[in-house]
Amino acid sequence: MSHPRGPLAQLRRGHEELVLELLRKHGPLSRGELGKLCQLSRTTLYDILAGLVSTGAVVTATQQDAPRGRGRPAETLTLNPDAGQAIGIDFARRAVHVAAVNLAHEVVGSASAPHPADLSWEERVDLADRLVGSLTDGGLRLGALSAIGVGVVGPVGWPEPEDDPAGLGPDEPAHPVQVLLSSRFGVPVLMDNNTRLAALGEAIWGAAAGGLDVLYLRLSHGVGGGLVVGGSLHRGAYGLSGEFGHITVDPDGAPCDCGGTGCLETVASIRAVLDAYRAAGGRAGDVPELAKATRAGDETALTLLEGVGATVGGVLAAVCNAIGPSVIVVGGELAETGAALIEPIERALRAQVMPVSRHRLSLRRATLGEAAGALGGIALVLHESPLLSRYPAGPDLASGLIDETERATRPTRQERQS
Amino acid sequence: MSHPRGPLAQLRRGHEELVLELLRKHGPLSRGELGKLCQLSRTTLYDILAGLVSTGAVVTATQQDAPRGRGRPAETLTLNPDAGQAIGIDFARRAVHVAAVNLAHEVVGSASAPHPADLSWEERVDLADRLVGSLTDGGLRLGALSAIGVGVVGPVGWPEPEDDPAGLGPDEPAHPVQVLLSSRFGVPVLMDNNTRLAALGEAIWGAAAGGLDVLYLRLSHGVGGGLVVGGSLHRGAYGLSGEFGHITVDPDGAPCDCGGTGCLETVASIRAVLDAYRAAGGRAGDVPELAKATRAGDETALTLLEGVGATVGGVLAAVCNAIGPSVIVVGGELAETGAALIEPIERALRAQVMPVSRHRLSLRRATLGEAAGALGGIALVLHESPLLSRYPAGPDLASGLIDETERATRPTRQERQS
Numbered sequence: 116m117s118h119p120r121g122p123l124a125q126l127r128r129g130h131e132e133l134v135l136e137l138l139r140k141h142g143p144l145s146r147g148e149l150g151k152l153c154q155l156s157r158t159t160l161y162d163i164l165a166g167l168v169s170t171g172a173v174v175t176a177t178q179q180d181a182p183r184g185r186g187r188p189a190e191t192l193t194l195n196p197d198a199g200q201a202i203g204i205d206f207a208r209r210a211v212h213v214a215a216v217n218l219a220h221e222v223v224g225s226a227s228a229p230h231p232a233d234l235s236w237e238e239r240v241d242l243a244d245r246l247v248g249s250l251t252d253g254g255l256r257l258g259a260l261s262a263i264g265v266g267v268v269g270p271v272g273w274p275e276p277e278d279d280p281a282g283l284g285p286d287e288p289a290h291p292v293q294v295l296l297s298s299r300f301g302v303p304v305l306m307d308n309n310t311r312l313a314a315l316g317e318a319i320w321g322a323a324a325g326g327l328d329v330l331y332l333r334l335s336h337g338v339g340g341g342l343v344v345g346g347s348l349h350r351g352a353y354g355l356s357g358e359f360g361h362i363t364v365d366p367d368g369a370p371c372d373c374g375g376t377g378c379l380e381t382v383a384s385i386r387a388v389l390d391a392y393r394a395a396g397g398r399a400g401d402v403p404e405l406a407k408a409t410r411a412g413d414e415t416a417l418t419l420l421e422g423v424g425a426t427v428g429g430v431l432a433a434v435c436n437a438i439g440p441s442v443i444v445v446g447g448e449l450a451e452t453g454a455a456l457i458e459p460i461e462r463a464l465r466a467q468v469m470p471v472s473r474h475r476l477s478l479r480r481a482t483l484g485e486a487a488g489a490l491g492g493i494a495l496v497l498h499e500s501p502l503l504s505r506y507p508a509g510p511d512l513a514s515g516l517i518d519e520t521e522r523a524t525r526p527t528r529q530e531r532q533s
Numbered sequence: 534m535s536h537p538r539g540p541l542a543q544l545r546r547g548h549e550e551l552v553l554e555l556l557r558k559h560g561p562l563s564r565g566e567l568g569k570l571c572q573l574s575r576t577t578l579y580d581i582l583a584g585l586v587s588t589g590a591v592v593t594a595t596q597q598d599a600p601r602g603r604g605r606p607a608e609t610l611t612l613n614p615d616a617g618q619a620i621g622i623d624f625a626r627r628a629v630h631v632a633a634v635n636l637a638h639e640v641v642g643s644a645s646a647p648h649p650a651d652l653s654w655e656e657r658v659d660l661a662d663r664l665v666g667s668l669t670d671g672g673l674r675l676g677a678l679s680a681i682g683v684g685v686v687g688p689v690g691w692p693e694p695e696d697d698p699a700g701l702g703p704d705e706p707a708h709p710v711q712v713l714l715s716s717r718f719g720v721p722v723l724m725d726n727n728t729r730l731a732a733l734g735e736a737i738w739g740a741a742a743g744g745l746d747v748l749y750l751r752l753s754h755g756v757g758g759g760l761v762v763g764g765s766l767h768r769g770a771y772g773l774s775g776e777f778g779h780i781t782v783d784p785d786g787a788p789c790d791c792g793g794t795g796c797l798e799t800v801a802s803i804r805a806v807l808d809a810y811r812a813a814g815g816r817a818g819d820v821p822e823l824a825k826a827t828r829a830g831d832e833t834a835l836t837l838l839e840g841v842g843a844t845v846g847g848v849l850a851a852v853c854n855a856i857g858p859s860v861i862v863v864g865g866e867l868a869e870t871g872a873a874l875i876e877p878i879e880r881a882l883r884a885q886v887m888p889v890s891r892h893r894l895s896l897r898r899a900t901l902g903e904a905a906g907a908l909g910g911i912a913l914v915l916h917e918s919p920l921l922s923r924y925p926a927g928p929d930l931a932s933g934l935i936d937e938t939e940r941a942t943r944p945t946r947q948e949r950q951s
Contacts, residue, residue, distance in 0.1 A: 342856065350857070362855065432781065438767065440769065
């Protein structure tokens with residue numbers, strides 16, 4: 116998928132945004148009122164409005180309270196409250212998560228369903244479609260859906276450098292799920308790595324809401340993360356940004372799945388931590404059991420997490436010195452061990468980050484849980500689709516969101532048992 | 534200095550850019566021709582043109598070859614070839630460097646002069662003014678100068694986080710040189726750290742010309758650097774981006790000037806390297822002597838630089854895994870030791886960066902030398918001033934630039950002797 120990027124296409128996009136922004140701010144307006152506010156020529160404005168009406172983003176209505184007998188009643192234009200929804204889908208390893216927003220950028224629902232790891236892409240898309248359907252029954256209409264933002268596991272197919280010397284990124288759909296979804300919904304499908312999208316979700320609706328420069332670290336089966344730079348998702352030249360899990364912490368350490376040696380992931384993934392705990396004589400089959408051991412004051416667990424936290428904090432300090440974020444968000448299942456891990460992370464971070472940065476950094480636990488990736492997908496659409504390139508600041512949405520998430524995920528759990 | 538940032542101000546800036554872009558592309562145009570090409574309303578276009586003519590960016594001319602006797606001859610509009618120059622000034626610790634471009638974004642000259650480290654800001658600005666004067670004698674006219682981009686040593690005054698929770702950056706001139714220059718030249722003065730500006734300069738006109746995601750490391754009296762992300766200078770939340778010199782490489786290492794311990798700067802600054810060389814029995818008073826020793830095959834020097842390079846390469850690998858650049862540029866006087874340092878840097882970098890990134894990374898020596906910061910200042914103006922927000926790709930300029938730099942710096946050397 117490519118958007119036209121010349122000055123005229125950008126200008127048209129700017130005009131569309133301006134009109135949508137004015138309607139969002141002022142409510143229903145006549146063409147004359149819009150013309151005064153936006154300062155576009157009549158021809159240009161009518162052209163832009165025709166486009167917005169044809170996509171269903173804007174609807175016309177006849178003003179009922181206009182004085183009669185003085186020519187045609189004035190027609191007003193207003194945002195279509197049921198239109199222009201953006202959908203985010205996170206295709207995680209063993210679950211699909213979806214979330215949706217309306218044109219006012221309010222999160223109107225989210226839903227999740229687990230599945231076996233070997234489910235085909237066709238079946239995953241079917242599952243996503245059913246989840247989206249469960250949201251639309253709750254009042255959404257997808258007739259004017261503008262785009263879908265999708266997160267997937269692993270690097271998203273970027274061209275090799277020899278085919279793309281300037282690092283401009285992919286021009287063609289590179290992933291089967293992109294093809295499946297765009298043919299099913301008939302809209303553009305934007306795609307990125309789901310951990311990176313979780314970073315964007317946390318920066319807009321979660322723990323770092325309102326933060327423009329955010330570092331997100333996920334400690335899960337793998338160790339990864341993402342960067343938000345100046346409010347936008349950072350990708351790097353070849354889509355390989357945020358690979359904190361593959362920063363070397365011990366050149367003589369264990370081999371890593373990436374082909375490297377002694378990466379952070381060999382020390383701080385769920386498996387690495389549980390293996391180390393069991394090797395030290397501890398007993399825990401999963402993270403909740405390890406968390407329980409730390410809460411019971413198990414010295415083996417506490418010492419282990421102290422060491423893991425120190426290593427993680429050192430890596431975060433190095434990255435902070437390089438990019439100077441204002442907020443660091445730590446998520447993933449391992450963060451559920453709480454203070455036993457977070458406190459040593461924070462101590463090492465503050466010890467090793469430049470002294471001038473120490474009091475400027477805020478370290479926080481992630482708050483969006485499993486919905487983070489899907490919400491990040493929506494944020495991607497709001498940032499990058501031609502029509503919807505703005506989003507409101509997060510806190511208002513985030514407070515409403517938690518209820519919506521809980522409500523919307525309940526039917527999904529029933530669905531899973533049926 | 535703050536620019537208006539609302540949708541209407543952005544739109545106006547977009548219109549101005551569009552008009553300048555069309556004049557750059559098509560040459561002289563009548564108002565009617567411009568109207569057809571830009572699709573703006575007559576009122577809007579005339580308003581934009583009046584602004585551009587009043588700042589001197591655009592000039593009007595009567596078309597001489599228009600048929601007579603058919604009303605007034607058509608007036609055409611064209612870019613003012615002598616107008617809209619942007620100037621970059623790098624106030625380094627012991628020298629001032631200046632460079633200038635015309636409205637077509639061609640580098641038209643650069644000049645440098647050394648000075649004692651304790652020179653006052655007033656005297657440094659006088660010196661910069663004389664250097665700019667030496668360029669204007671060479672054909673520049675500053676009547677329509679649009680902005681000055683300035684680099685200074687150390688962090689540029691950013692507000693404390695409590696005064697600026699969103700990390701939006703400074704609103705007021707924070708530096709005496711900004712006040713002095715803007716009152717002398719009567720134009721906006723944009724400012725940033727000069728090492729970061731050198732990163733931008735190298736990314737646009739130097740070793741990484743055309744690269745959108747560039748990591749620049751400077752190994753000098755201090756160790757620092759800068760990041761270019763998506764073609765723009767990266768600042769971080771509080772202007773503390775690119776502090777690679779303060780990434781911890783040995784938690785038990787030497788104390789650093791920043792207040793930390795075992796920072797890269799304690800291992801890889803000029804002083805650290807020369808001290809270590811002398812402690813190991815070598816004799817070198819400065820970097821050129823050290824470089825000479827390595828070229829003569831001095832084992833002490835080669836072993837030392839091997840170790841320093843391995844440490845530097847490890848830090849670069851960590852930062853690359855975090856931000857995924859396509860090009861790494863290494864500059865600063867210590868890079869003058871050449872392969873003895875660069876090769877071990879490259880070996881450690883490639884050993885420790887994620888295997889999937891290894892063949893995507895290009896490590897290069899900086900090419901702009903002492904002009905990098907001043908050129909970066911110009912780039913800042915081209916990126917951030919309202920009128921001049923685009924720049925052409927680098928290679929064409931870079932080839933012309935080298936001659937201009939050499940020619941223009943010669944009088945300065947005479948000046949220094951007088």
